[in-house]
Structure formats: structure tokens, C-alpha cells
Amino acid sequence: MTVTATSVGQPDRLEPPTAPASRGARLLRRLLPPAAAALSGVLLYASFPPRTLWWLALPAFAVFGWVLRGRSWKAALGLGYLFGLGFLLPLLVWTGVEVGPGPWIALVVIEAVFVALVGAGVAAVSKLPAWPVWAAALWIAGEAARARVPFRGFPWGKIAFGQADGVFLPLAALGGTPVLGFAVVLSGFGLYEIVRLVLERRRTGEVRRSAAAVALLSVAVPFAAAAAARPLVSDKAEDGTATVAVIQGNVPRLGLEFNAQRRAVLDYHARETERLAADVKAGRTAKPDFVLWPENSSDIDPYVNADAAAVIDKAAKAIGAPISVGGVVERGGKLYNEQILWDPVKGPTQTYDKRQVQPFGEYLPLRSFIGAVNENWTSMVRQDFSRGSKPGVFDMDGAKVGLATCYEAAFDWAVRDTVTHGAQIISVPSNNATFDRSEMTYQQLAMSRIRAVEHSRTVTVPVTSGVSAIIMPDGKITQKTGMFVPDYLVQKVPLRSSETPATRLGILPEIALVLVAAGGLGWAIGTRVRARRGATL
Numbered sequence: 001m002t003v004t005a006t007s008v009g010q011p012d013r014l015e016p017p018t019a020p021a022s023r024g025a026r027l028l029r030r031l032l033p034p035a036a037a038a039l040s041g042v043l044l045y046a047s048f049p050p051r052t053l054w055w056l057a058l059p060a061f062a063v064f065g066w067v068l069r070g071r072s073w074k075a076a077l078g079l080g081y082l083f084g085l086g087f088l089l090p091l092l093v094w095t096g097v098e099v100g101p102g103p104w105i106a107l108v109v110i111e112a113v114f115v116a117l118v119g120a121g122v123a124a125v126s127k128l129p130a131w132p133v134w135a136a137a138l139w140i141a142g143e144a145a146r147a148r149v150p151f152r153g154f155p156w157g158k159i160a161f162g163q164a165d166g167v168f169l170p171l172a173a174l175g176g177t178p179v180l181g182f183a184v185v186l187s188g189f190g191l192y193e194i195v196r197l198v199l200e201r202r203r204t205g206e207v208r209r210s211a212a213a214v215a216l217l218s219v220a221v222p223f224a225a226a227a228a229a230r231p232l233v234s235d236k237a238e239d240g241t242a243t244v245a246v247i248q249g250n251v252p253r254l255g256l257e258f259n260a261q262r263r264a265v266l267d268y269h270a271r272e273t274e275r276l277a278a279d280v281k282a283g284r285t286a287k288p289d290f291v292l293w294p295e296n297s298s299d300i301d302p303y304v305n306a307d308a309a310a311v312i313d314k315a316a317k318a319i320g321a322p323i324s325v326g327g328v329v330e331r332g333g334k335l336y337n338e339q340i341l342w343d344p345v346k347g348p349t350q351t352y353d354k355r356q357v358q359p360f361g362e363y364l365p366l367r368s369f370i371g372a373v374n375e376n377w378t379s380m381v382r383q384d385f386s387r388g389s390k391p392g393v394f395d396m397d398g399a400k401v402g403l404a405t406c407y408e409a410a411f412d413w414a415v416r417d418t419v420t421h422g423a424q425i426i427s428v429p430s431n432n433a434t435f436d437r438s439e440m441t442y443q444q445l446a447m448s449r450i451r452a453v454e455h456s457r458t459v460t461v462p463v464t465s466g467v468s469a470i471i472m473p474d475g476k477i478t479q480k481t482g483m484f485v486p487d488y489l490v491q492k493v494p495l496r497s498s499e500t501p502a503t504r505l506g507i508l509p510e511i512a513l514v515l516v517a518a519g520g521l522g523w524a525i526g527t528r529v530r531a532r533r534g535a536t537l
Contacts (some may be wrong), residue, residue, distance in 0.1 A: 037067045037079040040088020044192035047162045050442035054166035056097035062195070064207060065135065069126040069196075071286035074449040079318055080119015088156050091157055094438035099380060103360060111146060111154060118142035118495045121517070124524040129210065132189035132218040132465040132518025140178050141183045141517040144510055147411065151359040155410045156443070159184050164449040168222060170477055172454040175509035177412055180450070182513055190218025193359060232501065233453055234342030235472045237494035239424055239534045242399040245319070247272050248468040248481050249297060249447025251433045251454040262299035265464065266308060266487060269297040270315040275432040276488045277318040285490050288321050290396035294462040295326040295337065296431040302340070303329055303347070309347070316344040322396050324403070326429045331456050334386040337362060339403050339429060341394045352392025354405040356414050357385045399424055399495055402457075409447045412507070419455045419503050426451060433465040438485055441467050442536070449475040454502050458493040 040063035041391040047056035064083055068076050088108045096104030118138050139159070143372040147155035162179035163169055163184060171180040193215035201207045249269030250259045273291060280287045302325070316323050325340045337354040357366050363384035369379040383503055390405035402418025402425070409428045411417060417428060428448050432441040440486040452459040452471045466483035470491050481487040502509075 018112060024485050027155040033079055034082050036063055038086040040064045041083040044087045044257050045090045048443060049446040051440055052165040052495050053341055054163050057162060057184050058188045058191055061185050062192035065069045065189045065192035067117060070264055071123040073120040073123055074121055076123030077116050077120045081112050081116035083119060083211050084115030088112055088157060088170060093506050094440035096437045097436050097438050098434055107498045114146045121521055125520045127442045128520060128524055130214045132193055134188035136182050137513045137517035137520060140182050140513045143181060144514055147272045151365050159448050160450055164446040164475060168226045168231050169453055171226050172450050173456060173500040173502050174229045175505060176454050177450065178510040179514055187222045190215055193218060234456060235474045235476045237496050241492050242289045242495055243286050243492045244325040244460055246462045246468050246470060247291060248463060248487045250465055250484060250486040251465050264309055266298045266300055269293050270311045272486050272488055273315040274318045286488055287382065290321050291319055291323040292427050292460055292462045294431055294464045295429040296323050296373055296464060298327040299331045302327060310368040311341050313347060316342050320344055337385055337405060339405065340393060352393050352403045353388025353414045354408065358407045374508055391421045393418055393421050393423050402426045404428050409444060409451060414454035415451045416503060416506060421459060424497055425493065426457045428461045430461060430463045432463055445469055456496055456500050
């Protein structure tokens with residue numbers, strides 16, 4: 001205690017001059033890491049479409065590395081959760097556009113748990129040699145888990161899906177989304193390590209050469225690998241070309257209510273196809289070899305309703321080319337989200353039933369529990385869709401067209417096996433009308449761009465209400481529509497049959513990175529256990 005003299009006539013008083021500043025500094029030190037964790041998550045979100053700020057992912061992970069390095073696993077768990085909330089809350093806000101904030105918040109709360117666990121793992125390996133490698137592998141292991149559980153997974157928000165405009169994009173052709181994402185995260189953690197070592201050198205005048213080499217290589221190697229992988233990206237035709245037409249018919253009005261107007265949606269797509277046919281006849285555009293309609297373009301079952309079949313058949317005959325129609329059909333009391341190949345002469349021939357159906361959108365897990373919480377949520381999915389079992393590859397006028405319906409584009413396996421089953425071009429028919437003008441459609445479009453490079457295939461994206469697009473095998477969008485307007489796109493595109501390393505390797509790069517993560521985590525835990533045993537001797 002310090003007693004100081006005061007002016008005459010006033011009593012002495014206690015005055016610890018450093019206490020307020022000390023309390024303020026302690027409070028700042030306590031609040032800074034959680035604030036930085038949440039804000040770096042927001043920074044990562046800002047790197048995703050529709051923005052083209054892919055490079056923001058690097059400083060986001062650099063700050064995340066600073067926040068986690070040297071923390072206890074308990075502290076890192078909380079900081080990782082805040083990072084996950086900062087990233088996923090704005091990224092997935094579209095999930096609550098029509099149904100309110102409840103499902104959106106619930107989804108983010110669950111998905112952020114995976115990020116929290118990764119955060120704890122990163123903190124554990126952060127004192128190991130070459131820690132950015134182990135830490136980046138742990139992030140990919142977390143993504144691998146999110147893509148599989150719960151409810152068959154939710155891979156939305158993979159780091160690779162924010163890199164469609166970035167310099168690392170060619171790595172998708174080398175090892176798919178796991179290798180692309182690993183390169184980005186490794187560069188971010190490596191960037192932090194470089195800054196940390198520079199500051200350490202200024203403070204102490206020395207730094208370990210091995211640590212400096214690892215930090216520099218963590219940034220340099222991903223950039224060099226991306227440059228080396230560029231020859232894998234090509235839009236050269238290998239099996240000739242095909243002229244493809246993508247139809248966007250639009251919907252009667254925004255929101256979920258459009259499902260009550262299923263006939264209008266079908267009529268709109270038929271009308272736009274007939275407009276295309278008129279333009280072909282007038283010589284204003286090239287005649288397509290085949291036509292692609294979006295998911296849910298005929299929610300009226302054409303096998304049961306003769307009027308719906310007549311509308312589709314008339315459109316197919318008008319354009320004189322096969323049409324892939326997105327329908328909702330019922331067989332044996334089960335609903336299927338189905339693509340139907342409709343020939344202008346033979347009518348319906350081949351079909352593809354969507355295999356990765358969307359939880360809470362196309363089927364409702366835990367229906368009784370959810371109904372007890374809010375009965376309005378169960379009305380969103382009155383009857384569950386059943387899953388298909390076979391990959392979809394249509395033979396359309398001699399071209400092999402692989403199908404990955406909407407949500408399936410987020411899953412590595414669902415796109416890859418269309419290519420391994422012979423697809424020369426990929427189509428991602430989608431229906432985003434229920435998500436209004438949110439960022440969802442741009443996020444999904446970026447996924448399709450990644451898939452184009454990953455498998456070196458043209459990717460078409462026919463969407464009911466936009467944005468529909470044609471994407472070259474190098475990931476570039478050559479044509480696209482606006483949102484909530486009727487339109488069509490016609491273009492000659494390359495047909496390709498060669499397989500990229502990513503296509504051939506499949507899941508192996510992801511397995512390798514998960515093993516690296518497990519090895520680093522095991523090393524860190526073993527080191528800590530030995531240190532504790534040594535301390536007790």
C-alpha cells in the first residue's frame with residue numbers, strides 16, 4: 001500500500017496509480033483473442049463468393065494461427081468455436097431466408113463444433129516442428145468429418161469453394177478440394193509463422209534456421225505447386241464438341257410458394273425452349289445438340305399427368321433435340337428427385353434419381369422431435385424423398401452428360417463418379433428459387449467452377465431462377481444469366497474424356513491428409529504425456 005500526501009486540509013488517500021491501467025491491460029489481453037478469433041472467421045467469410053477476395057483466406061488463417069498457438073486445448077476449443085461462428089453465421093444465412101432464423105442458427109451451432117475441435121487440435125500441434133503442416137492437415141480432417149456427419153454430411157464452406165478466382169485453383173486438378181483447401185490453409189498458417197519469426201528476430205536478434213525454412217516453405221510451396229499444376233488445366237476438345245442449350249424458365253414469384261404453382265414453372269421452361277426453337281429457325285442462334293432444364297422444372301409427374309407429358313413433348317419436338325428435364329416423380333409410393341431424358345421421338349428414355357438428398361429440404365431427420373419443437377418446420381417437408389442408387393450419365397446425341405443435381409455438387413464423390421462412368425461434360429441442374437437473391441446461388445456456382453477444373457470438364461448449371469451458367473474446363477464462366485428472369489444460353493463446348501490426377505486419385509489425397517493430421521496430433525499428445533511423466537519423476 002502506498003500513502004501519498006494531498007493538499008492542505010484534505011485527508012491522505014490511497015492511490016495505486018498503475019492499477020486502473022493494469023486492469024485495462026488485463027481486460028484487453030483477455031478480450032483480444034476471442035475478438036480476433038471471431039473477426040478472423042468473418043474475414044474468411046469475406047473471401048467467399050460473390051466476392052472475388054479469395055486472398056483474404058490467408059490473413060484469416062494467419063490471425064487464427066496467432067490466436068491458437070500455445071493455447072490450452074480448452075481455450076482453443078472456445079476460440080475455434082468463435083472462429084466457426086464468425087465464418088459460418090454469415091456464410092449460411094441463406095438457410096433461414098424462408099423458414100426463419102431457427103434452422104439457420106441450429107445448423108451453424110452444430111457445424112461450428114467441428115471448427116472448435118479443429119481449433120483444439122491446432123493448439124495441440126502448434127509447438128511441434130513444422131506445425132503449419134500438421135495444423136493445415138487438421139483443418140482438412142475437420143472438413144472431411146463435416147462432409148460426412150451428421151445426416152450424411154454438409155460440406156458447404158469447404159475452403160476450396162472460396163478459391164474459384166484464386167491462384168491456387170489448378171491444385172483442384174491435382175488432388176481435388178482437399179489438396180486445394182490444404183494449400184490455402186497451409187499458406188495462411190505459414191504467413192503467421194513468418195510474421196512471428198520476424199518479430200522474434202527483432203526482439204532477440206536470432207531465429208532458428210529450420211523454423212524460418214519451414215515458415216517460408218509453407219507459403220512458397222503451395223504457390224509453386226499451383227503454378228506447376230497449371231498444365232493440368234485445359235479447355236481443349238478431346239472428343240469433338242457439342243452445342244448445348246441451358247434453359248432458365250424462371251418462377252412465378254419468389255419463395256417457397258412457387259411449388260404451389262408447379263404447372264406455371266413447367267410452362268415457363270417449355271415456353272423458353274420454344275422461344276429458343278423460334279430463334280434457331282430464324283437463324284438468330286445455333287441449333288443445340290441437346291437441351292438442359294433445371295431441377296424441379298416439372299414438379300408435375302409426367303408419367304402420371306398426361307398434360308405435363310404433352311407440354312414437355314411439344315417443347316422437345318419444337319427444338320428437335322433431347323431434353324434433360326428435372327421432375328418430381330412417384331414410384332411405389334416413394335418420391336424421387338429425378339432427371340428424365342426426353343427424346344423428341346421416343347419420349348422419356350433414361351432417368352437419374354438424385355442420390356444425395358438434402359436433409360431438412362428433401363427429407364426430414366428426427367421428424368417427431370422437430371415437430372415437437374415447432375410443428376411449422378415439419379410442414380416444409382411433408383413427404384421424404386428417397387435416394388437413387390446409380391450415377392447419372394445420359395447419352396445425349398452422342399455426348400455423355402454426367403448429372404449432379406444441385407446439392408450434390410458440394411460432395412466430391414457425387415461429381416467424380418459421373419466422370420469415372422464416362423461423362424464428357426457435367427451438368428448441375430439446380431433450383432435456388434426458395435433462397436431468393438441470397439449469396440447461396442453464387443456459392444453454388446463457385447462449387448461448379450471448382451468441379452470443372454477438378455475433373456477438366458465443361459460444367460453447365462441450369463437453374464430455375466438463376467444464376468444459370470456455362471463453365472469451361474478451366475473454370476471460367478463464358479455465359480451466365482441474371483436472376484429471376486427467363487433466358488437461355490447456347491454455346492459450343494469441348495467434350496473431354498481424359499482424367500485428371502484428382503479424378504484418378506479420388507479420396508486418396510483426403511485420406512493422406514487425415515493421416516498426416518492424426519500423426520501430428522498423436523505426436524503432440526505423446527510429447528505432452530512424456531513431459532508430464534518427466535515432471536513427476
